[in-house]
Amino acid sequence: MPDWFTHSLIGWITGKTTKQDVALLVIGALIPDLVKITLLFTWLGIHDIQFFDPLHLPIGAFLVAGIIALFFQDIKKAFLSLGIGVTTHFILDFFLVHTHGGIKLLFPFSWDGWQVYLLRSDDYRMTIVAILAAFLVYAVYWYYEKRKKSHLQ
Amino acid sequence: MKHQRLILGSILILLLFSLMLYYSLDYSNHEPSTYYILSHYEEFITTNVIMDGVVQNVDTTNNTLLVQFDVSFEDSILVSTTEPLQTVQQGDIVEVYGNFTSRNHMTAEKLLIYEQWKYDMIFIRSLPAIPFALYLFFRSYRFNLGTRRFERRQKHA
Numbered sequence: 001m002p003d004w005f006t007h008s009l010i011g012w013i014t015g016k017t018t019k020q021d022v023a024l025l026v027i028g029a030l031i032p033d034l035v036k037i038t039l040l041f042t043w044l045g046i047h048d049i050q051f052f053d054p055l056h057l058p059i060g061a062f063l064v065a066g067i068i069a070l071f072f073q074d075i076k077k078a079f080l081s082l083g084i085g086v087t088t089h090f091i092l093d094f095f096l097v098h099t100h101g102g103i104k105l106l107f108p109f110s111w112d113g114w115q116v117y118l119l120r121s122d123d124y125r126m127t128i129v130a131i132l133a134a135f136l137v138y139a140v141y142w143y144y145e146k147r148k149k150s151h152l153q
Numbered sequence: 154m155k156h157q158r159l160i161l162g163s164i165l166i167l168l169l170f171s172l173m174l175y176y177s178l179d180y181s182n183h184e185p186s187t188y189y190i191l192s193h194y195e196e197f198i199t200t201n202v203i204m205d206g207v208v209q210n211v212d213t214t215n216n217t218l219l220v221q222f223d224v225s226f227e228d229s230i231l232v233s234t235t236e237p238l239q240t241v242q243q244g245d246i247v248e249v250y251g252n253f254t255s256r257n258h259m260t261a262e263k264l265l266i267y268e269q270w271k272y273d274m275i276f277i278r279s280l281p282a283i284p285f286a287l288y289l290f291f292r293s294y295r296f297n298l299g300t301r302r303f304e305r306r307q308k309h310a
Contacts, residue, residue, distance in 0.1 A: 003275050004282030012289070023293040026286050047223065048188035051177040054169070063169040070162045072303050099250035099263040100203050101184065108175060111183035122271040127278055 002092055002119070002126050004030055009130040010092055011085045013137050021081040027068070028085020032061040032093070057107045061086045095119045187222045190253070197253045201262070205248045206230075208266075211241045220247055234261040244269040 011029030015022035035056035041049045054060035065082035072078035094103055095118040102115025119126060181189050187204040190197050206222035209229050218232045218241065232249055241247075245268055251261040294303040 004279035005285070006278070008282040008286050021293075023289045026289050030282065030286055048186055048192075049177075050180045050186060051173050053180070054172045054176045057176075060169060060172055063165055063172070066165045067162060067169070070158050070165075071301070075158075097265060099248050099265050108172060120265075120267075122267045122275055124271070124274060124278065 002096070002121060004033055006127045006130045007033065007089050007092060009127075009134045010088050013130075013134055014084060014088050015081070016137050016141060018084065020084055021077070024072075024078055024081035025085040025088075028065055028082035029089050031064050031068075031082065031086050032056045032089045034064065054107070057104050058086070058090055059107060061089070096121050191223055194253070194256045198255065200253060201251065202253045202259075203248065203250045204230075204259070205246065208241060208243055208245045208247055210243060211238050213238050218247065220249070228257070230257055230259055232259045232261050232264075234264050236261070236264050241266055242268070246272045 007029045008026045011026040012022055014020070014029075015025035032055060035052050037055075038049050038052050041047075055064060062083060065079055065086050069075045069079035069082055090103060094114070095116050097117045097120050098115060102113030104111060104113050106112065180186070181193075185193075185197070185202070187206065190202050190204060204220075204222045206220040206229075208218055209221050210219035212218070216234055216236075216238055218234065218238065219229045220232050221229045232247075232251070234251075245266050247267075248265040249259060249261045250263040251259050253259050293306060295306055296302075297304050
């Protein structure tokens with residue numbers, strides 16, 4: 001996993017550039033990492049908890065997104081934004097280096113995993129690139145907003 | 154329909170729960186965890202497995218690593234590898250894919266080593282995401298207890 005901050009920044013950038021609900025997209029980008037609840041059990045001395053692992057699978061994450069979307073007025077619109085966020089998470093995770101296996105895209109129909117071994121999860125340069133990209137997007141939007149306001153006046 | 158959301162929510166929760174239950178009951182047949190492998194090591198002798206743990210000792214002469222693969226298992230496993238170990242240090246996190254030759258030995262085909270501080274940094278770098286996501290969300294939405302739904306704030310409507 002890249003760190004949550006990188007995931008949330010990529011979600012934010014995607015939300016801004018696709019003109020989707022940024023807040024929900026960022027939440028969606030973090031949904032698969034709800035699997036980290038397992039760390040709490042490990043900390044409590046309870047080992048080998050696999051129950052929460054499906055949260056970090058596409059089908060599990062989309063189901064969580066669906067449940068969250070029910071708490072919004074426009075379910076479809078909320079699910080779309082949350083779903084795009086979830087997708088950005090898996091796209092980013094798809095490029096991580098592991099010794100074997102990958103993301104189980106077809107679970108529960110197949111346990112096979114797919115992965116492009118390209119980026120190490122401890123590579124902090126990925127976070128730096130995400131921060132710089134977010135600043136760039138922010139600056140571009142700030143500039144255009146300012147120009148739009150000055151045209152209206 | 155009045156209870157449409159409730160029915161849909163119940164179906165989704167049931168689906169998710171079923172999925173989680175199926176995974177937790179069947180994972181050992183497809184992708185056994187380190188804990189499971191060590192608990193049932195007889196089943197895995199001479200098979201290829203993936204395990205992750207903490208480096209206890211590095212022997213650059215014999216090119217081996219002594220790895221504690223699970224906090225609940227005090228005895229460590231010796232991992233033989235052909236990869237250079239000059240930069241590996243005690244405490245580093247290791248992910249091994251290889252042949253489980255005996256309860257105390259493994260021959261690594263692939264080895265992925267994370268320096269301890271870099272591994273810890275992943276978690277530290279993750280922390281700003283929590284206030285960032287909460288700020289973005291609650292700046293745009295507020296929870297209406299009456300309707301039990303999140304509503305857009307006026308400013309962001």
